[in-house]
Amino acid sequence: MIEFNKKSNTLEQTQYRYALQDVAEPNLYREIYSYDEVPKCAFNHRRVPMNPADEIWITDTTFRDGQQSRAPYTVEQIVTLFDYLHRLGGPNGIIRQTEFFLYSDKDKEAVYKCMERGYQFPEITSWIRASKTDFELAKQMGMKETGFLVSCSDYHIFNKLKMTRRQAMDSYLSVIKEAISVGIKPRCHLEDITRADFYGFVVPFALELRKLMDESGVPIKLRACDTMGYGVSYPGAALPRSVGGIIYGLRHHAGFPSELIEWHGHNDFYKAVCNSSTAWLYGCSSVNCSLLGIGERTGNTPLEAMVFEYASLRGTTDGMDTTVITEIAEYYEKELDYEIPPRTPFVGRHFNxxxxxxxxxxxxxxxxxxxxxxxxxxxxxxxxxxxxxxxxxxxxxxxxxxxxxxxxxxxxxxxxxxxxxxxxxxxxxxxxxxxxxxxxxxxxxxxxxxxxxxxx
Known part of the structure; x- marks a missing residue:
């Protein structure tokens, strides 16, 4: 079947619908990820078009992923950093959201204290376990959106969760329906997407989410998580490592709009910033970052880096107060006793x-x-x-x-x-x-x- 695509203004073939491939054995992409060798980067020379969204923005995970690799922040420190994020993001809210754990009493106190600030931006969101109880908790605390894991590679589905792809998909969908039933917008963390079977699981699952979104009228956000930092930005690189290919596929094959797609990158191979910028260029509205890049293992995409990437790509800071970055760096060193390597771009003592x-x-x-x-x-x-x-x-x-x-x-x-x-x-x-x-x-x-x- 051929249909006219109003987004691309071209006739396109739509006869193929990607269905779940419920394989008996996991696809671990051993030719790429042999484990005893450096991961290989394969090319198929298929190039997808750059198609930046009308609007792009930054989201923050300093109080979620950023707390998984350092001593927990105190409530006072969280509130201070939240104030910095608000000032840095400016009146246009370029730093759109920040996410919090809701596990402990301290987590909850920090959320309430930040809510008392009354800021429109960054919006406070949560990260919880995928359970009815936690969804009720998020609703009670006034969360409009919450994130949870929907691991999508066979490494996680088969080897960690001990499920089949069908079982994993059904489990995820049931949890997402629970979230919607209590009035929470789900943010689905597609964990380990750069080792996942994109057409055999990711797109079929996303299509089910799209159907559920259309039926319920509740927007569902996809966070493409490059959990191990395997993503690459090279034109013509093959899936599952191609960042451009992933974003294009979520938009073109799964039908998700840019504003509901978010990139979450890690820096294991020094590619976090480049991959996040690539996600923006290929149609992802949101990139998820942490202050100073602090996060699991080598860390996340540094938020301060994407502030300048935004200005570089858009030609304006759109109201962001970039001088706050220096205040944040000084706060980490003086108040949090965090040693920033002196030659770290933008924040190190000797960067200029x-x-x-x-x-x-x-x-x-x-x-x-x-x-x-x-x-x-x-x-x-x-x-x-x-x-x-x-x-x-x-x-x-x-x-x-x-x-x-x-x-x-x-x-x-x-x-x-x-x-x-x-x-x-x-x-x-x-x-x-x-x-x-x-x-x-x-x-x-x-x-x-x-x-x-x-x-x-």
């Missing part, structure tokens, strides 16, 4: 700090030469310089200009004789075996002793 003399020389002339963007304006983090044996005269002059906040005619040039005096002291330090950078405190002390006139 140079140690190379040749770079410092360029920064002295024009900071755009070696700074990614105006970090002073967008992150309240002016460029910095760390003084080492390679900083040279330019590095010392740049340090002084930055530290003393000099501008215009007051700027110190690298040819200044006082800079040369300081450099002689620095060179002597490293000639006698020093192997650490020179702190701001040390620099200030030396300047006071050897070149006090540098101090304004």
């Amino acid at each position: 700090v140079t140690q190379a003399g040749i770079h410092a020389d360029g920064l002295l002339k024009d900071e755009e030469i070696y700074n990614i963007f105006n970090t002073g304006k967008l992150l309240n983090r002016p460029i910095g310089v760390a003084i080492t044996q390679t900083s040279g005269l330019a590095g010392i002059a740049l340090w002084a200009n930055n530290y003393f906040r000099l501008s215009g005619d007051a700027l110190i040039d690298k040819k200044d004789e006082r800079v040369a005096v300081i450099k002689e002291w620095i060179d002597a330090q490293y000639q006698t075996g020093r192997n650490t950078s020179i702190s701001d405190k040390e620099m200030l002390k030396v300047i006071r002793e050897l070149a006090p006139s540098l101090i304004p």
Whole structure:
């Protein structure tokens, strides 16, 4: 049968409906995932079209997945971070939702405290066990939406749940119907989708969800979970690893609109950010992230990274206050005693700090030469310089200009004789075996002793 697709404005064949393949043995994709070897990336050279949604946004899992790999946050800390998320997301709610556990009394207290803030964004959602009791709890606490696992790979269905595909599907559908019956919008976490039989289970299951959604009138959200970080963004990559293929398939074959599709990525192979951006480009409205990328194993997609990916793809921050990212980083280090690797993009202490003399020389002339963007304006983090044996005269002059906040005619040039005096002291330090950078405190002390006139 051929029908006209109003979304693509083309005639398309629709005669094939993907049905559940209730296989006797699990399909573990052993040619790709042999376990004793690095996972292989296969290509079938089938390219699906990029089709970004009209609207894209960020959702947060700091208080759910982000709490599975660190000491639990206190209620006060959760509320403070929730405030930061609200400010960062801005009045347009680009950070649309954040999710909470509802297991313990502390979890519930944190939810109530955040609700008292009265923010429209981020919307508070929950993550619960797939049981009638927990659905009732979510409803009592005022949750409009809640998430739960609907594991979709045979690794989980056969080896963990000890079910067949038919049994798993029937079990999931019964739970989703329970959620709808108590007035909760389900968010189905398609766990381990990058090892799942996409046409043999994922699409048939999604089609059943689509039917249930049409019958009930209740929107059902699909969260495509790259649980092990296996997803790849390469054009022409084959399923089950193709991020573009997964999003295209959920939209085109299962008929889900972009606003009901969410990508949840992990960073096991350093691909979390790229895969999340790819999901946006191929039609997924929502990408799920955590602050600083803190999450299970190597972590989730860093939320702060997707703030800048959003601005890059859309050409605007749409009201987001990006300077809050620096406040969040400082809060983690000072209040939560969390050590951020210093060269972590956007949040590390040294992400825009140079140690190379040749770079410092360029920064002295024009900071755009070696700074990614105006970090002073967008992150309240002016460029910095760390003084080492390679900083040279330019590095010392740049340090002084930055530290003393000099501008215009007051700027110190690298040819200044006082800079040369300081450099002689620095060179002597490293000639006698020093192997650490020179702190701001040390620099200030030396300047006071050897070149006090540098101090304004």
